[in-house]
Amino acid sequence: MSDPVTDPEMDDIETGTLPLDAWHRARGARMVAFAGYHMPIQYDGIMAEHLWTRTSAGLFDVSHMGQLLLSGDGVVEALEKMLPADVASLGEGRMRYSLLLNETGGILDDLMLTRRADGFYMVVNGATKYDDIAHILDNLEDEITLNHMDEQALLAVQGPKAVEALARIVPGVDTLVFMTAGAFDWDGVPLWISRSGYTGEDGCEISLPAEAAEAFAERLCAEPEVKPIGLGARDSLRLEAGLPLYGHDLDPETSPVTADLGFALSKRRREEGGFLGAEPILAERAAGPLFKRVGLFVEGRQPVREGARVLEAIDGVEGRVTSGGFSPSLQRSIAMAYVPAVLANPGSKIDIEQRGKRFAAEVTAMPFVPHQYVRKGA
Incomplete structure (x- = not known):
């Protein structure tokens, strides 16, 4: 799920x-522009x-995220046409991670x-919520309501x-377990x-009236x-947790x-298909991908950042670093990258180039x- 990055070009948006907003500023927060808001x-x-x-x-403010409620007759069938999740088997108060896909499986x-x-x-990402x-x-279908x-x-x-x-403030919340929810x-x-x-840690997300x-x-x-806690730390926490x-x-x-x-991609949906992008996704799954997202330990303490080149290539197409930074918990440089699938196993050696320097x-x-x-x- 998305978070702001420190990009000076965003200050003019x-x-x-x-x-x-005022509560953050009163507590001395440094604010940056992201997804149409100051964060x-x-x-x-x-x-x-x-x-x-x-x-x-x-405590993180993630109010920029999009909160949607879909209801009406046929809502399960409608969601299963869009998402690769097994929506039909999802019990009340149960959660599931899923994806919005296009026709080509992107x-x-x-x-x-x-x-x-x-x-x-x-709950969808703040930067994409209106497109979503x-x-x-x-x-x-017309009979489905989106709020x-x-x-x-x-x-x-x-x-x-x-x-x-x-739980001291909201008694009973400690009865929840991971990926469950309630009123x-x-x-x-x-x-x-x-x-x-x-963040990879235990915790809760709380939706409540803005006032x-x-x-x-x-x-x-x-x-x-x-x-x-600011969203800069949320980004470094999610990177350590391996979350895209x-x-x-x-x-x-x-x-x-x-x-x-x-x-x-739930087992039933893999077997039955019927969701947007299913055909190319299931074909790629059967054949195996050319590239794969992996974690990297990077030599030295200097972080490699998004856009750094993974020099190993397939048919002239190089891999790429998509997230990177210095891990406060591990005290070393880490990154996520797309590398040729043949090198995606732990222990494989990768060469990276960033601004003319090799890592x-x-x-x-x-x-x-x-x-x-x-x-x-x-």
Whole structure:
């Protein structure tokens, strides 16, 4: 799922205001432009915020994301025509990661889908949400209703102490396990909370009315474990967790097979097909991809960034680094890249060139830092 990057060219983009804009500024956040909004990139420094989240609990404002509710007769069938997920078997309060695809099998966006009593709740990326809405509407029958829940804010509290802190404010939230969700109440404010996130840590995402967001954020940050964390640290956390970033690691030219997201193609849907882009995706899956997304340990401490060349090529087509940085947790340079599939096994040696300088790298399994999700029976 997408986050802002520190790009000085974005400072001139016309931006809107999110519900917590003034709250972030009052706490000293450095704001940057992304997806049509000003977003907090950091408060006390990306490294410190990253490590705080890994050891305690960080509060992230992700209200730029698109929150959608799809309902009506035939909504399951409509979603299964668009998504490669097994929507029909998704129980109430259960979540599933899935993908919006084009006809050639390219990824238009990645998303989270949850079945609720009132329909299917979908969270899509902020930078693509309006294109996503248009794509979904183009593929829906008239009897299906799509509600863009733009009156809702979205917060995420992440880290090993996140659920403990949240449960003091919202009793019962600790009964959720990874990839489950439910309706809760905070002083009369309705909350929709999922035990999920984008950092690899345990934690929750909280959808709530925008007018209640500041009071809720203030109350949560009154807990000693919780600090507000900028989206710069969210990006470094998701990289360590091996989670792809749409618009960087994923795009309309990349298929789920090449992106190593085969788990998003459910077994029944692989066997039956019938979703947008199924034919080319299943053909590629059978034949094997030419390139594959992998994790890399990069020699030295200097990070390699998006756009660096992977010098190993197939028929003159080189691979590429799509995300990279210095890992605060591991104290070494890491990256995600597309490399020839024959070199995608852990231990394979890769050569990278960035601004005329060569770097040696080794393919490694992801995540770089183990996930800390709390699953059923844990």
